Amino acid sequence: MNYVIATSRPWNEIMVSRLQERIGDTFHLVTHKNGLTFEFLQEIKPRYIFFPHWSYMVPEEIFNAYECVIFHMTDLPYGRGGSPLQNLILRGHKETKISALRCVREMDAGPIYLKRSLCLEGAASEIFLRAATTIEKMIEAIVRDKPEPLHQEGTPVLFERRKPGESNLADAPVQDLNDFFDFIRMLDAEGYPRAFISAHGHRIEFSRVQMEQHKLVGTFVIYEQQNNSDKRGE
Template identity: 45%
Template sequence: MKSYILVSDKKWHDELFLTLKNSIPANWERIKSRDEFEYLNLEKINPDKIFIPHWSHIIPKDIFEKFECIVFHMTDLPFGRGGSPLQNLINLGFEQTKISALKVSRELDAGPIYCKNDLSLLGTAEEIFIRSSNIVGDMIRDIIYKNLEPIVQEGEVVVFKRRKPEEGDISNLSDLSKVYDYIRMLDAATYPSAFLETEFFRFEFTRASLKSNEIILADVRIIKK
């Protein structure tokens, strides 16, 4: 029987793992932490494929050279290689993107592509991640059942820089729709919220709703500095 691993520490992939385990006959394992994702642990399982829908760490060479590792990147590669794809796309004004399933290689996000599927960028970051989880599930099924072979990337390479927590500062934004985008694109578990600061307080924003481009309603967490 085939063996597959799903690597993600995100809670929105819990259901994805259970769905794959219950619908695709195979030995399925879930890895949630960096410590678990080690060569010796993988060697014991000896997976046929390792699926990585969301991971913020560099995948070691001894792993991707030994095992077939497939990551899911939220851009139409080779456009948007690099970090913080969701936030960079929304910041650039995109409302639609593609999820690219690619084989891990030495160069970041430069490996050959198995397949691509459309993804809407409307809603909060967490809503988008949940939506993408269902799409990733369909892509995994296609890769397994259709025996898809990856194809070398073609097109102009555009590289994104990983965004830093301090870039969530909304105090210097002058456009209301931009403020809304900043709040929603950072509104997900484990992500640093959009914020502004005064001398004494830090205001963190979530659950934003844009009303006719004139008003934003949002939850705010106020922290004394």
């Protein structure tokens, strides 16, 4: 049996070999939208296509022809939309659910296969690694048990995808050290626009923040503003 894992984040790639070893079937890794072609899928005929942290739209011809499973970091239908981790932390959530849902035309509106709990402590990079471990177990459960997805219940709450400019600390909704701590850590992961401030033609980015008594300690990097056209997304 063939399966596909399509992910645009490197921390998810290792799950391919581990799942293949445990389950015994073949898992194909796709890391860019150019690799997820209808011709490729017709050749291998996957039972499921799994999307742990995929940054591209899934073409309709693909999700109509194959069972495509998306993993979303909210307790759906709460939190449909972009930047779920950042939106959750900004709203004060300490934990969430990862929802495994079938891909349909409407964003994050498909029926749910299963949900698993996820702690939101630590930097975004730590949370994503924790989520990858959980998602790997969810993929294994779906492959082994083949659950029938059930329609979402409840009133949807929509999240808006954040823009890189919203990482500017000068405009952020922060009032105390806890707010600064959450704002910096929620953006601290590879491929995300880190929290920053601009001063004297330079951009100062913050990461690796730790809470100590009456202060925050972390790492900063200073870039020349004109050379730092940050196009990282969320």
